[in-house]
Amino acid sequence: MEPDLESPLRAHAGSARQEWKHPSDHWLRGFVLDNRASLGTLAVFIVMMAVFLVANPTVFTTWYLYSSVLTTLPVALFVVVPLVFVVTCGEIDLSFPATMGFASWVFALVVQAGYDPFLGIAAALVTGMLLGFLVGSLVVYGGLSSLIATLGMNFLLRGLIQIINEGKSMSLTSLSGSWAYRIFSSQILGVPVQIFWAIAFVVLSAMLYNRHRFGAQVRVVGDNPDSAQQMGIDVKRVRVKVFVFVGIGAAIAGTFSVMINFTWWPTAGDGYLLPVLASVFVGGTPTWGGIGTVVGGAIGAVTVSFIQTGVVAAGLSGFYVQFFNGLIIILSLLGHKWNQARYR
Amino acid sequence: MAERIIELRDITKSYGQVYALGGVNLSVDRGEVVGLIGDNGAGKSTLIKILSGVVRPTSGDILVRDKQVNGWSAARSRDAGIETVFQDRALAVQQTIVRNIFMGRELTGFMGWLKVNKEIEEASRLMREIGFTSKVFTPHSIVGQLSGGERQGVAIARAIYKQAELIILDEPTTALSLTETAKVFHFVRQVRASGRSILFIGHNIHHVFDIADRFVVLDRGKVALTADRSAVKSAEELINFMEDVAHPGGLPGLREAGEAEQQAR
Numbered sequence: 001m002e003p004d005l006e007s008p009l010r011a012h013a014g015s016a017r018q019e020w021k022h023p024s025d026h027w028l029r030g031f032v033l034d035n036r037a038s039l040g041t042l043a044v045f046i047v048m049m050a051v052f053l054v055a056n057p058t059v060f061t062t063w064y065l066y067s068s069v070l071t072t073l074p075v076a077l078f079v080v081v082p083l084v085f086v087v088t089c090g091e092i093d094l095s096f097p098a099t100m101g102f103a104s105w106v107f108a109l110v111v112q113a114g115y116d117p118f119l120g121i122a123a124a125l126v127t128g129m130l131l132g133f134l135v136g137s138l139v140v141y142g143g144l145s146s147l148i149a150t151l152g153m154n155f156l157l158r159g160l161i162q163i164i165n166e167g168k169s170m171s172l173t174s175l176s177g178s179w180a181y182r183i184f185s186s187q188i189l190g191v192p193v194q195i196f197w198a199i200a201f202v203v204l205s206a207m208l209y210n211r212h213r214f215g216a217q218v219r220v221v222g223d224n225p226d227s228a229q230q231m232g233i234d235v236k237r238v239r240v241k242v243f244v245f246v247g248i249g250a251a252i253a254g255t256f257s258v259m260i261n262f263t264w265w266p267t268a269g270d271g272y273l274l275p276v277l278a279s280v281f282v283g284g285t286p287t288w289g290g291i292g293t294v295v296g297g298a299i300g301a302v303t304v305s306f307i308q309t310g311v312v313a314a315g316l317s318g319f320y321v322q323f324f325n326g327l328i329i330i331l332s333l334l335g336h337k338w339n340q341a342r343y344r
Numbered sequence: 345m346a347e348r349i350i351e352l353r354d355i356t357k358s359y360g361q362v363y364a365l366g367g368v369n370l371s372v373d374r375g376e377v378v379g380l381i382g383d384n385g386a387g388k389s390t391l392i393k394i395l396s397g398v399v400r401p402t403s404g405d406i407l408v409r410d411k412q413v414n415g416w417s418a419a420r421s422r423d424a425g426i427e428t429v430f431q432d433r434a435l436a437v438q439q440t441i442v443r444n445i446f447m448g449r450e451l452t453g454f455m456g457w458l459k460v461n462k463e464i465e466e467a468s469r470l471m472r473e474i475g476f477t478s479k480v481f482t483p484h485s486i487v488g489q490l491s492g493g494e495r496q497g498v499a500i501a502r503a504i505y506k507q508a509e510l511i512i513l514d515e516p517t518t519a520l521s522l523t524e525t526a527k528v529f530h531f532v533r534q535v536r537a538s539g540r541s542i543l544f545i546g547h548n549i550h551h552v553f554d555i556a557d558r559f560v561v562l563d564r565g566k567v568a569l570t571a572d573r574s575a576v577k578s579a580e581e582l583i584n585f586m587e588d589v590a591h592p593g594g595l596p597g598l599r600e601a602g603e604a605e606q607q608a609r
C-alpha cells in the first residue's frame with residue numbers, strides 16, 4: 001500500500017486546470033509590489049523636493065533651475081543606466097569617467113580635424129565599445145576583481161589622456177552651427193533637448209533589462225553564475241557585454257558633455273564618478289547582484305543631481321552639499337534595506 | 345518491454361589507484377523511477393557525473409536506447425535527454441519561476457526581445473504537467489519565496505522543458521520536511537505518468553522506498569543489489585540488507601540496536 005503523501009497537493013487537484021492568478025488580483029497592488037524599489041526612490045525624491053520648495057519657494061518655482069539640471073542630468077543618465085546592468089551582473093565599473101574622457105577626446109579630435117560631428121560621434125561610440133571590451137576582458141578573462149581592476153583602468157586611461165594632451169583643452173567652436181548640435185544639444189521650447197534623448201535611452205534600457213534576453217541573462221548571471229553556466233549561458237560573455245554597454249553609455253555621455261560647452265577638457269567625466277555610483281544605489285539596485293531597477297537608477301540620478309542644485313538654491317552654503325549628499329544616500333539605503341527581501 | 349532509455353554496462357572509474365566504481369551495471373527504462381541508494385562514498389556522485397557526461401568512465405559501455413555510444417560527453421548526455429537536478433545551487437532564487445524555467449533558453453522573437461506571454465503560457469503548461477500548481481503563487485512568483493519542495497518542482501519543470509527523458513534527482517528530499525517531501529513525490533509521480541524516467545538518488549531509504557519502482561543499492565563502487573519494488577517487502581528489509589552489505593559479519597550489538605529502534609517506532 002502506498003502511503004498517502006500527496007494530500008497537501010491533492011487538495012488543489014480540482015483547481016489544477018484553472019489559470020494562474022496573481023496573489024493580489026488588483027493590478028495596482030501588483031504594480032506596487034513589482035516596482036517597490038523605484039517607487040521608494042521616487043518617494044524620497046518627492047519628499048526632498050517638497051522640503052526644498054518650502055525652504056525657498058521663489059527659486060524652486062523658476063524654470064531656470066530645472067533647465068540647468070536638465071542640461072547636465074542626461075550626461076549622468078547615460079552612465080547610471082548601464083551601471084545598473086553591471087551591478088546587477090555582480091560587478092562594478094569605476095573606469096567609466098576615463099572612458100567618457102577618452103571617447104569624447106576622440107570625438108573632439110575628429111571634429112577639430114574638420115570632419116562632420118556625426119562621424120565624431122560614431123568614432124566616440126567605437127572607442128567606448130573598444131574600451132569597454134578591453135576593461136571587461138581584463139576583469140572577466142584576466143580573472144581580476146572588477147573593483148580594483150576598473151579603478152586601475154580609470155587611472156591608466158586618464159593618465160594616458162593627460163600625458164598626450166599635457167593638460168590642454170580643445171575648443172570646438174565649429175560645433176555650434178552643426179546639425180549634430182541642433183539634434184543633440186539645442187533646446188525645444190526652452191527644454192534642453194538632451195533630456196529627450198536621455199529619456200529614450202532610459203526607456204530602451206529598461207525594456208532591455210526587463211524584456212530582452214540580454215537583461216534576462218544579466219540578471220541570472222548576477223543571481224547564480226553556477227546555475228547560469230550549467231544551463232548553457234556563456235557567463236563570461238554576458239559579463240564582458242555589460243562592460244561594453246558601459247563603454248557605449250560613457251561615450252554618449254562624454255560626447256554630450258562636450259557638446260554642452262563646445263570644449264573638451266582632459267578631465268572630462270572626472271566629476272561623475274561618485275554621483276553616478278551614488279545614483280545607482282540610491283535608485284534601489286542592491287549591491288549583491290541579481291536584481292536591480294533601471295527606472296529607479298534614473299530617478300536616483302535625478303535625486304542626486306537636484307541635491308547639489310537644491311542645497312545651494314535653498315540658501316544654504318556650499319558646505320552643506322556634501323552633508324546632504326551623504327544624508328540622502330544613507331536614508332535611501334536604509335529605506336531600500338527595509339523594502340527589499342534578500343533570498344538565498 | 346518498455347524502451348530502455350540508458351544502460352551502463354560494466355562501468356569502472358578509477359582515480360589513479362583508487363577505484364570509485366568497479367564494474368557497475370545500471371539501466372533505466374521509460375516511465376520508470378529507479379531509486380539509487382548508497383552510503384556516503386559508495387560512488388553515487390561519480391555515477392551521476394558519468395551519466396551527465398561530466399566525467400568519462402575508465403572502462404565500460406554506455407548504451408542509449410540499446411545503441412552503443414562512443415565518446416560519451418556532456419553534450420551526448422544532453423542529446424540523450426539526461427538532465428541532472430541538483431538539490432541546491434540549481435536555481436536563481438531572486439528571479440521569477442518563468443526566468444528560471446527558461447534560463448539560457450529564453451523564448452525570444454524579433455532581435456532577441458522576450459515573448460513574455462508565450463513564456464508564461466508555456467511555463468503554466470509545464471507546471472500543470474507535473475502537478476505543480478497552487479493558488480498561492482504564479483509563474484511570476486520569485487523562487488526565493490517558494491518552499492524547498494516547490495523549488496524542486498521548478499527545477500523539474502525546467503528539466504522537462506529541456507526535453508529531458510531521464511531526470512536525475514540528486515538527494516532531492518535530504519533537507520526537506522515531510523510535507524515538502526510529499527510535494528516532491530507528487531512531482532515525481534506526475535513525471536513518471538507523463539512517460540519520462542527518473543533516477544532518484546538519496547540516502548534516506550524510507551524516501552527512496554516510497555517512490556521507486558526499482559532499487560539499486562550501491563556499495564563501495566559496486567552494485568550490491570538490484571530489486572523490483574515487488575521483491576522487497578518493506579523499507580526495513582532494505583535497511584537490513586544494507587547493513588549486512590556494509591558489515592558482512594554484523595557488528596556486535598548493531599543488529600539488536602536496530603531492532604530495538606524499530607520496535608520503539
